[in-house]
Amino acid sequence: MSAKSNDMRSTAEGALSRRDFLRTSGGLVIAFTLFGPAGPAGAAESSPADAAQPSLTPPPAGKLYAWLAVHPDNSATLFTGKVETGTGVQTALAQIAAEELDLPFDRLDVVMGTTSKTVDQGPSYGSMTVRYAGPQIRQAGAAGRQALLDLAAKHFGVPAQQLVVKEGTISVSGSPDRSITYGKLVDGKRLNIDIGASGQQFGLKVAPNARPKDPSTYTLVGKPIARKDIPAKIMGRFTYVQDVRVEGMLHGRVVRPYGVEATLVSVDETGLKKIPGFVQVVRRENFLGVVAKTEWGAIQAAAKLGSTLNPSGPEAGQAKWSNWSGLPKMDQIWETVRNTPAVHSSSAVSKGSTATALASASRTLKATYKTPFQMHGSIGPECAIADVKGDRATLWSGTQMPHETRRDMAKLLNIPLDGIEVRWFEASGAYGRNGLEHVVADAAIMSQIVGKPVRVQWMRWDSHGWEPKEPPIVQDLEGGLDSAGHVIAWQHHMWVPTTGDTHLVAAALIGHPDVTGQTGASGRAPVRYAYNFDNAEVTSHGEGRVGLLTAWLRSPAQFETTFAMESFIDELAAAAKQDPLAFRLAHLEDAKAIAVLKAAAQAYGWESRPAGAKADRSGKPAHGRGIAWVNRDDSRVATIADVMVDPSSGRISVSRVVVAHDCGMVINPDGLKNQIEGNVIQSLSRTLHEEVAFDTARVTSLDWKGYPILRFEEIPDRIDIVLVNNSPEHPSTGGGEPSTCPTAAVISNAVFDAIGVRLRQTPFRPESVKAAMS
Amino acid sequence: MPQQIALNVNGKSHVVEVEADSMLLYALRDNLELRGPKFGCGLSECGACTVLMNGNAVHSCIIPVSAVGNAKIVTLEGLGTAEGPHPLQKAFIAEQAAQCGYCINGMIMQAASLLKRNPRPSRNDIKQALNGNLCRCGTHMRIVRAVERAAAERVSE
Numbered sequence: 001m002s003a004k005s006n007d008m009r010s011t012a013e014g015a016l017s018r019r020d021f022l023r024t025s026g027g028l029v030i031a032f033t034l035f036g037p038a039g040p041a042g043a044a045e046s047s048p049a050d051a052a053q054p055s056l057t058p059p060p061a062g063k064l065y066a067w068l069a070v071h072p073d074n075s076a077t078l079f080t081g082k083v084e085t086g087t088g089v090q091t092a093l094a095q096i097a098a099e100e101l102d103l104p105f106d107r108l109d110v111v112m113g114t115t116s117k118t119v120d121q122g123p124s125y126g127s128m129t130v131r132y133a134g135p136q137i138r139q140a141g142a143a144g145r146q147a148l149l150d151l152a153a154k155h156f157g158v159p160a161q162q163l164v165v166k167e168g169t170i171s172v173s174g175s176p177d178r179s180i181t182y183g184k185l186v187d188g189k190r191l192n193i194d195i196g197a198s199g200q201q202f203g204l205k206v207a208p209n210a211r212p213k214d215p216s217t218y219t220l221v222g223k224p225i226a227r228k229d230i231p232a233k234i235m236g237r238f239t240y241v242q243d244v245r246v247e248g249m250l251h252g253r254v255v256r257p258y259g260v261e262a263t264l265v266s267v268d269e270t271g272l273k274k275i276p277g278f279v280q281v282v283r284r285e286n287f288l289g290v291v292a293k294t295e296w297g298a299i300q301a302a303a304k305l306g307s308t309l310n311p312s313g314p315e316a317g318q319a320k321w322s323n324w325s326g327l328p329k330m331d332q333i334w335e336t337v338r339n340t341p342a343v344h345s346s347s348a349v350s351k352g353s354t355a356t357a358l359a360s361a362s363r364t365l366k367a368t369y370k371t372p373f374q375m376h377g378s379i380g381p382e383c384a385i386a387d388v389k390g391d392r393a394t395l396w397s398g399t400q401m402p403h404e405t406r407r408d409m410a411k412l413l414n415i416p417l418d419g420i421e422v423r424w425f426e427a428s429g430a431y432g433r434n435g436l437e438h439v440v441a442d443a444a445i446m447s448q449i450v451g452k453p454v455r456v457q458w459m460r461w462d463s464h465g466w467e468p469k470e471p472p473i474v475q476d477l478e479g480g481l482d483s484a485g486h487v488i489a490w491q492h493h494m495w496v497p498t499t500g501d502t503h504l505v506a507a508a509l510i511g512h513p514d515v516t517g518q519t520g521a522s523g524r525a526p527v528r529y530a531y532n533f534d535n536a537e538v539t540s541h542g543e544g545r546v547g548l549l550t551a552w553l554r555s556p557a558q559f560e561t562t563f564a565m566e567s568f569i570d571e572l573a574a575a576a577k578q579d580p581l582a583f584r585l586a587h588l589e590d591a592k593a594i595a596v597l598k599a600a601a602q603a604y605g606w607e608s609r610p611a612g613a614k615a616d617r618s619g620k621p622a623h624g625r626g627i628a629w630v631n632r633d634d635s636r637v638a639t640i641a642d643v644m645v646d647p648s649s650g651r652i653s654v655s656r657v658v659v660a661h662d663c664g665m666v667i668n669p670d671g672l673k674n675q676i677e678g679n680v681i682q683s684l685s686r687t688l689h690e691e692v693a694f695d696t697a698r699v700t701s702l703d704w705k706g707y708p709i710l711r712f713e714e715i716p717d718r719i720d721i722v723l724v725n726n727s728p729e730h731p732s733t734g735g736g737e738p739s740t741c742p743t744a745a746v747i748s749n750a751v752f753d754a755i756g757v758r759l760r761q762t763p764f765r766p767e768s769v770k771a772a773m774s
Numbered sequence: 775m776p777q778q779i780a781l782n783v784n785g786k787s788h789v790v791e792v793e794a795d796s797m798l799l800y801a802l803r804d805n806l807e808l809r810g811p812k813f814g815c816g817l818s819e820c821g822a823c824t825v826l827m828n829g830n831a832v833h834s835c836i837i838p839v840s841a842v843g844n845a846k847i848v849t850l851e852g853l854g855t856a857e858g859p860h861p862l863q864k865a866f867i868a869e870q871a872a873q874c875g876y877c878i879n880g881m882i883m884q885a886a887s888l889l890k891r892n893p894r895p896s897r898n899d900i901k902q903a904l905n906g907n908l909c910r911c912g913t914h915m916r917i918v919r920a921v922e923r924a925a926a927e928r929v930s931e
Binding site for chain 1: 775776792793796797800803804807808809810812813814815816817819820822849850851853854859863866867870872873874875876877878879882900901902904905906907908909910911912913914915916918
């Protein structure tokens with residue numbers, strides 16, 4: 001059976017449809033194959049765990065074929081261990097490669113993630129793909145172009161310097177009749193050419209001797225080229241991991257414990273056999289699931305055992321769980337976090353003596369900021385397929401770290417790494433480590449037990465309940481002003497449970513919690529302090545797991561620390577009766593920070609006045625503006641927003657957002673703007689709505705009613721974006737998440753400007769706003 | 775017990791063997807192997823599974839197959855053809871109105887239903903029509919622009 005594929009790769013047939021071009025008036029360059037040679041819907045993936053296979057080891061990074069294949073029809077494939085998570089990096093990386101190769105963009109297909117075909121370039125997270133994988137692919141592309149020139153030099157018997165390349169065709173300079181395409185030159189062979197490589201993952205250096213293009217000659221990089229993946233997604237022809245079907249597979253559903261650490265007491269299988277398609281219960285220690293021939297059968301069987309939206313207790317279903325209730329109380333979560341011993345304490349700055357300066361200050365302020373557990377909340381629940389037979393396993397997964405997942409599954413299943421392949425397919429957007437790494441473990445355990453391929457998709461409540469969460473954080477700040485309104489002391493303490501707990505739920509359930517994963521308390525303070533106060537102390541108390549399993553969510557912990565830092569400086573500015581922009585600028589030396597703040601202010605039309613100077617306390621709807629900025633891993637973002645606050649309802653509406661964004665050289669400006677808009681909307685949602693609810697046994701916000709996110713009626717009228725330092729002399733940093741960081745502070749500051757009330761705890765739901773006002 | 779049930783999907787008659795009380799979404803995805811409608815919540819809360827039923831947008835995750843009867847079902851795959859994408863599909867591509875794209879099926883199907891009953895919707899009409907559809911990537915601004923673009927091109931089926 002042929003593999004279903006989203007590839008837009010050219011074939012003899014595909015080359016005809018490649019001539020489908022759509023153009024728009026927006027300056028966007030759109031050139032794509034609208035209907036590529038994707039297999040017919042429903043074409044099944046083969047089940048390779050059965051077959052004798054060549055090595056499943058990733059290709060060596062120092063060989064050109066690890067990165068590039070050239071096909072006889074003069075198209076090419078880029079191979080990368082990075083994966084698309086909805087952010088458009090597939091297209092950005094293809095732009096970089098096609099640029100170096102002098103290949104038309106629509107002739108370059110990208111294979112991502114699949115472990116037997118790609119080099120491990122590290123996980124696709126932390127806004128690090130363009131920054132770190134970009135140069136790796138740029139060098140590989142440059143090496144590829146040089147190798148093709150060398151082949152052509154031999155072919156024509158002339159020095160490579162006499163050759164010119166245009167759109168995948170090499171010609172002898174001055175003899176246009178002497179030309180050959182890349183495809184003919186390579187003639188279907190593997191590019192078994194040494195290009196050199198050292199280091200690994202993010203630190204991997206590829207083809208150190210290759211000379212990439214002069215950026216001034218770029219024709220693809222820096223252009224708003226339409227994304228490769230979007231047409232298939234719009235036409236219903238894209239294959240998400242949720243759409244993959246494997247021959248002979250069964251449908252599985254998990255039945256999670258009622259309480260987070262409850263143990264399985266008994267399973268009553270009465271009536272399960274009457275469910276059409278039901279195959280069997282799968283149990284290993286506290287891991288419980290069902291498999292059936294149909295998805296509906298699996299859902300019905302899991303429901304009987306207790307997998308429903310609102311089970312009434314640990315004995316509500318036919319699976320009986322122990323009565324576990326060891327979670328902290330929700331209304332005491334910040335006290336719990338504050339009182340949890342630190343694993344790592346780390347200092348972002350320690351300068352002068354804050355104690356002495358605070359004692360001498362003419363005015364001091366103190367505030368505590370609190371943020372709750374939040375979730376990734378992918379629209380498509382986590383899904384994976386596993387086919388485990390003996391010492392072979394094939395895993396179809398949408399993980400952000402396929403190579404890591406391969407290593408994890410070797411440990412979990414106790415089979416040799418060489419027998420494992422992760423076939424990567426894109427999933428519903430995850431924005432960090434959601435449950436995709438966990439569901440592959442669920443599927444793997446079920447398949448290992450039943451001996452057949454098993455597809456597991458979590459139900460909505462499995463995802464809301466069991467995906468790793470962003471942790472609750474509590475932060476104390478204290479500042480001192482001198483008589484001139486200058487900050488002379490700044491103290492910021494944060495208590496931060498781990499954002500990197502990679503233990504797998506399934507591993508814990510089968511009784512081997514530590515077979516893979518780490519608690520991952522960070523040794524680095526999740527904040528970038530950049531002010532130049534004479535006396536400053538910023539300390540992070542990094543903790544292990546507190547309550548629920550937690551892992552990184554878009555700008556992990558820095559969304560929260562930016563909220564506190566950039567709201568509290570606004571408090572100081574207001575106390576000093578100074579304009580909040582001028583106040584920040586007066587305390588900054590970072591030229592890039594100053595540049596984004598000024599760029600945002602100019603785009604917005606900022607007029608100088610103290611925050612809250614016009615605050616309306618009459619009870620009528622009032623307008624306010626807020627500003628904040630961040631340095632997230634060297635990308636600087638400044639955001640300004642206009643809000644209306646209705647004191648009678650407590651409702652905050654956001655009318656306009658302006659973002660000035662400096663991530664250096666931008667590969668695809670439209671792709672970046674799509675990301676910035678997404679960050680703004682998602683972080684508004686986190687600011688206004690989102691809080692995971694739980695009792696002492698379990699998460700209780702198990703659907704979109706319990707965990708509401710922002711809806712269309714609440715979106716801003718405008719999001720204006722200014723790109724700063726978008727030029728080759730500023731190397732690319734990251735764009736996937738930095739613009740999340742300022743939002744909560746911006747909104748808090750704008751609400752203060754509107755009605756003179758400080759909001760120091762997210763989410764700013766209407767009832768919280770009204771409570772803060774009273 | 776599974777029964778043979780006739781469904782009219784994307785202009786063709788199909789017979790699927792499913793349980794009568796199972797949901798339409800699974801018949802479309804698992805029996806007919808369609809990829810447009812998505813499982814999002816199974817609770818009629820997110821809109822990822824939206825299809826057109828006699829021209830109206832419905833959540834296929836809570837419609838039992840037995841309730842479909844002779845209704846004409848259209849999925850994202852059936853909205854446009856290879857030769858002629860639906861104006862909404864063209865507009866969503868032109869506006870690059872997707873990130874992960876998982877919700878986009880629901881956005882387009884809901885918008886198709888809107889444009890059928892209201893060919894010239896205001897921005898507020900669009901927001902209200904899509905208010906039950908969740909997008910986690912935050913593509914809302916582009917989705918609204920795409921529907922406006924399609925409407926401006928005088929969509930009517």
